[in-house]
Amino acid sequence: MSDARIAQSALTLTVNGAPVTVDVPEDATLLEVLRDRLNLTGTRFGCGQEQCGACTVLVDGAPVFACTRPASSLTGATIETIEGAADDPVVTALIDHQAAQCAFCLPGIAMSARALLRRTPAPDRAAVIEALDPHLCRCGAHSRIVEAILSVARP
Amino acid sequence: MISPSLLSAPRVGDWIDLTTPGLVLVRTGKVELGQGVLTAVAQVASDTLGLSPDLIRVISGITGATPNEGYTAGSLSVPHSVTAVEAACATCLTSFTGHVARTRGMAADRITVTEGAFYEDDTPTGDTLWTLAAELGLDTEIDNSAPPRRANTTPPALPRIDLAEKIRGGGMIHDLRTDDMLHARVLRPPRLGATPDTAALSPEDRAALVIDGGFVALVDDDPLSLTRRADRLAARLRWTGGIALTPDTLRPAALRDLPGTPTELGDAPAAPDAEGVITERYERPYLMHGSIGCVTALAHWSPEGTLDVTSQTQGPYQLRDALATMLSIPAEAITLRHAPGAGCYGHNGADDVAADAALVARHHPGRTIRVMWTRAEEFAHAPVSSASAIDVRAKLGPDGRPEWLRLDITSGTHARRPGTAPSGTLLAELSRDGTQTLTPPMELPEMHGLGALRNAISPYDIPGQSAGLTLVDMPGLRTSALRGLGTHANVFALESFIDQLARAAEADPLAYRLSLLSDPRARAVLERVAVRSGWADRPAGGDGTGWGIAYSRYKNRAAYVAMVAQVSFDHSVRVENLWCVADAGRVVNMDGLRNQIEGGIVQSASWALIEEVRLTEDDTLPDSWEAYPILRFSDLPEIDLDVIASPDPIPLGAGEVAVGPTTAAIANAVTDAIGTPIRSLPLSRDKVISALLEN
Numbered sequence: 001m002s003d004a005r006i007a008q009s010a011l012t013l014t015v016n017g018a019p020v021t022v023d024v025p026e027d028a029t030l031l032e033v034l035r036d037r038l039n040l041t042g043t044r045f046g047c048g049q050e051q052c053g054a055c056t057v058l059v060d061g062a063p064v065f066a067c068t069r070p071a072s073s074l075t076g077a078t079i080e081t082i083e084g085a086a087d088d089p090v091v092t093a094l095i096d097h098q099a100a101q102c103a104f105c106l107p108g109i110a111m112s113a114r115a116l117l118r119r120t121p122a123p124d125r126a127a128v129i130e131a132l133d134p135h136l137c138r139c140g141a142h143s144r145i146v147e148a149i150l151s152v153a154r155p
Numbered sequence: 156m157i158s159p160s161l162l163s164a165p166r167v168g169d170w171i172d173l174t175t176p177g178l179v180l181v182r183t184g185k186v187e188l189g190q191g192v193l194t195a196v197a198q199v200a201s202d203t204l205g206l207s208p209d210l211i212r213v214i215s216g217i218t219g220a221t222p223n224e225g226y227t228a229g230s231l232s233v234p235h236s237v238t239a240v241e242a243a244c245a246t247c248l249t250s251f252t253g254h255v256a257r258t259r260g261m262a263a264d265r266i267t268v269t270e271g272a273f274y275e276d277d278t279p280t281g282d283t284l285w286t287l288a289a290e291l292g293l294d295t296e297i298d299n300s301a302p303p304r305r306a307n308t309t310p311p312a313l314p315r316i317d318l319a320e321k322i323r324g325g326g327m328i329h330d331l332r333t334d335d336m337l338h339a340r341v342l343r344p345p346r347l348g349a350t351p352d353t354a355a356l357s358p359e360d361r362a363a364l365v366i367d368g369g370f371v372a373l374v375d376d377d378p379l380s381l382t383r384r385a386d387r388l389a390a391r392l393r394w395t396g397g398i399a400l401t402p403d404t405l406r407p408a409a410l411r412d413l414p415g416t417p418t419e420l421g422d423a424p425a426a427p428d429a430e431g432v433i434t435e436r437y438e439r440p441y442l443m444h445g446s447i448g449c450v451t452a453l454a455h456w457s458p459e460g461t462l463d464v465t466s467q468t469q470g471p472y473q474l475r476d477a478l479a480t481m482l483s484i485p486a487e488a489i490t491l492r493h494a495p496g497a498g499c500y501g502h503n504g505a506d507d508v509a510a511d512a513a514l515v516a517r518h519h520p521g522r523t524i525r526v527m528w529t530r531a532e533e534f535a536h537a538p539v540s541s542a543s544a545i546d547v548r549a550k551l552g553p554d555g556r557p558e559w560l561r562l563d564i565t566s567g568t569h570a571r572r573p574g575t576a577p578s579g580t581l582l583a584e585l586s587r588d589g590t591q592t593l594t595p596p597m598e599l600p601e602m603h604g605l606g607a608l609r610n611a612i613s614p615y616d617i618p619g620q621s622a623g624l625t626l627v628d629m630p631g632l633r634t635s636a637l638r639g640l641g642t643h644a645n646v647f648a649l650e651s652f653i654d655q656l657a658r659a660a661e662a663d664p665l666a667y668r669l670s671l672l673s674d675p676r677a678r679a680v681l682e683r684v685a686v687r688s689g690w691a692d693r694p695a696g697g698d699g700t701g702w703g704i705a706y707s708r709y710k711n712r713a714a715y716v717a718m719v720a721q722v723s724f725d726h727s728v729r730v731e732n733l734w735c736v737a738d739a740g741r742v743v744n745m746d747g748l749r750n751q752i753e754g755g756i757v758q759s760a761s762w763a764l765i766e767e768v769r770l771t772e773d774d775t776l777p778d779s780w781e782a783y784p785i786l787r788f789s790d791l792p793e794i795d796l797d798v799i800a801s802p803d804p805i806p807l808g809a810g811e812v813a814v815g816p817t818t819a820a821i822a823n824a825v826t827d828a829i830g831t832p833i834r835s836l837p838l839s840r841d842k843v844i845s846a847l848l849e850n
Contacts, residue, residue, distance in 0.1 A: 005380070006377075006379070006380045006384065025380075027383075032378075032379050036378045036379055039332065040324075041324065041327075041329065042330075044329070044447075046447050046448060046449070049780070051780035051781060052780055081324075082324040083323075086323045095314075098315055098318060100189075100318055100321065101191070101750055101751075102188070102446075102448075102495070102499075103317075103326075104496075107322070107323070110322065129788045132788040133789045136447055136787065137447065138445050138446055138497075138758070139498040141753075141754065143753065143794055145788075
């Protein structure tokens with residue numbers, strides 16, 4: 001079969017605090033490693049074009065689009081996914097506020113909010129909206145999401 | 156009748172299963188699309204049986220195991236399925252209570268049930284739901300005529316039973332993996348009806364592909380390998396024929412040049428005295444679904460010839476039957492299981508991707524085939540929502556109020572789901588068979604709330620009303636259902652026109668509407684939205700800010716919705732505030748209902764302001780969010796939603812009820828802001844600027 005075997009080589013990353021080694025093509029994205037090698041499927045594929053934010057994870061504490069980030073550039077980096085943030089207060093707040101309809105976009109949004117709240121423990125509404133602007137939500141849960149994140153920020 | 160779902164599933168045992176002591180298994184044919192139906196089902200079962208929600212399990216959308224409730228669509232999940240489950244639970248409890256009372260020789264009103272245990276006064280009888288089910292069975296026929304429960308005891312909303320898992324990154328069809336999984340990607344024609352020149356491919360390429368007529372797909376054990384190989388193969392595969400699109404194809408006005416099928420609604424004369432008739436033209440463009448996730452399906456063809464499909468479809472039975480036709484196998488050979496996907500707002504690619512997986516599975520029996528569409532497939536290959544061109548005409552009486560009102564609508568169909576035609580509703584089937592001609596356009600009947608004609612008759616007290624539809628079919632565009640169908644364009648046109656009549660009569664838009672509305676529930680939502688928004692004290696429009704109001708009763712028989720919008724115009728239209736008051740009848744789960752209405756408001760605001768299908772530079776449909784943007788967090792208005800405590804015992808639905816009034820109120824607010832109406836959606840920057848220049 002033509003192209004049947006795409007060359008793959010071993011890559012070691014640190015995901016949610018644990019070192020992992022996977023075989024991937026040299027141009028593999030972080031999202032491909034997470035979903036299709038590590039079975040960390042909480043990080044969502046939405047567009048593959050950095051346009052919707054569904055694939056957002058934290059790299060060294062900053063939100064990045066995993067769908068285009070080359071995995072090979074992340075050796076030695078600290079990578080956090082929604083699976084490592086299940087008990088984050090912002091995740092709890094999103095659940096408590098019922099801040100979703102289909103919830104497909106929520107893991108990515110939760111990761112951006114986690115990064116924001118670490119950086120700015122008491123953001124105002126404008127800062128929350130700015131942090132969430134790379135994310136698309138089609139169900140229209142926006143105002144609940146913003147309220148949920150602000151509730152974590154409030155004392 | 157409580158629920159039409161009870162016609163095909165008339166017995167208690169069709170809906171509930173009590174074989175596991177301590178658990179109540181509830182079956183629903185409606186599926187979870189993000190609208191929270193499973194939670195509403197669990198809540199009503201819990202409330203009716205007097206059981207903790209923890210003891211309820213809901214299964215949904217599995218052919219052979221759950222009732223056939225048709226499509227999960229039309230804001231009917233609660234009106235149809237939740238009421239059916241409630242009636243089943245009520246009948247079960249009544250018959251069990253009666254049995255216990257008869258056995259013990261006492262009046263039924265001395266028997267109570269708590270957490271599934273029966274009590275005579277305060278003394279346990281030893282009976283439970285589960286012992287009685289084992290003894291008596293659940294073959295009892297459900298009373299489908301009992302008076303519905305009163306609405307004045309809305310229980311606290313049960314939180315969504317599926318949200319915690321999903322927010323933490325689980326619970327989606329995209330997450331399912333099996334050890335025998337084979338990943339597949341379909342190589343798509345660049346134009347509807349194009350055929351692949353597979354003969355020109357190398358023998359190696361051909362051997363690697365699943366080629367079934369004009370359907371071409373690549374499979375691989377490894378999804379990473381698959382995407383890379385598919386990209387290379389797609390670049391080598393040439394296509395011929397098919398229907399090319401041009402920018403003109405997508406103009407709503409181009410619909411008027413097509414031959415069509417007429418349908419009439421209402422009884423007023425179609426062409427009364429032409430003198431003194433006011434006419435305006437309105438347009439709405441083609442729209443896309445824009446779900447954030449890409450549709451996905453799994454299919455497994457067993458060596459025995461049975462097919463097991465996991466799909467995010469809205470209609471498990473209808474998809475099963477369409478797959479059976481496509482594959483020429485009996486429907487009984489197929490089991491269709493629903494699994495949740497990203498938000499679904501109508502007939503998107505969910506059924507198509509299931510057909511992709513099923514067709515590949517036939518070529519790879521014994522393996523579980525997984526197909527997940529790309530973002531480009533989501534945009535360029537899923538059905539789109541038809542554009543609409545609408546003429547509104549009215550004749551005013553001496554008092555300035557309309558004596559008659561008519562809409563003439565030219566639109567594509569909103570109904571091309573599986574089941575609307577004997578075959579040809581699935582993309583894989585069209586590709587395989589090289590079909591260029593889509594299934595004939597159809598208008599949904601009144602019992603389904605109409606399609607392009609939905610809400611084409613205004614809710615106002617106007618003596619003569621009618622509407623005419625010319626149903627057309629734009630070659631090369633597969634149009635079908637999106638949230639609300641024709642209600643969006645029609646309410647936009649009607650409510651814009653009513654505002655124009657109010658201006659001509661120098662009347663306040665609210666007062667003018669109230670003067671044409673005698674239904675107290677309609678008046679109540681309008682009067683209340685005026686109070687909440689401070690309508691009477693709003694500033695005069697102009698200088699780039701404006702206020703607008705709109706009203707509609709969804710399908711002319713469901714929820715009442717009144718909306719006020721406040722907008723500003725700087726470099727583009729910005730919606731600052733929306734106030735919505737809704738009377739949705741009986742509310743089963745208030746938070747779920749509010750969530751659905753809020754979602755409809757936001758989606759409609761996005762349609763109103765920026766959404767429009769435009770061709771890319773290659774004259775193909777949009778393939779990315781860049782080519783089809785939607786509103787973002789920073790674009791969103793403040794939303795004040797008030798749901799009236801309705802005395803109505805009937806639930807009227809929620810998901811689609813606000814899409815018409817939202818866009819209409821925004822359009823009327825823009826007119827107030829700039830002094831001239833824009834009669835063509837979206838209310839884009841360019842249109843506002845040209846309207847200002849013309850003014």
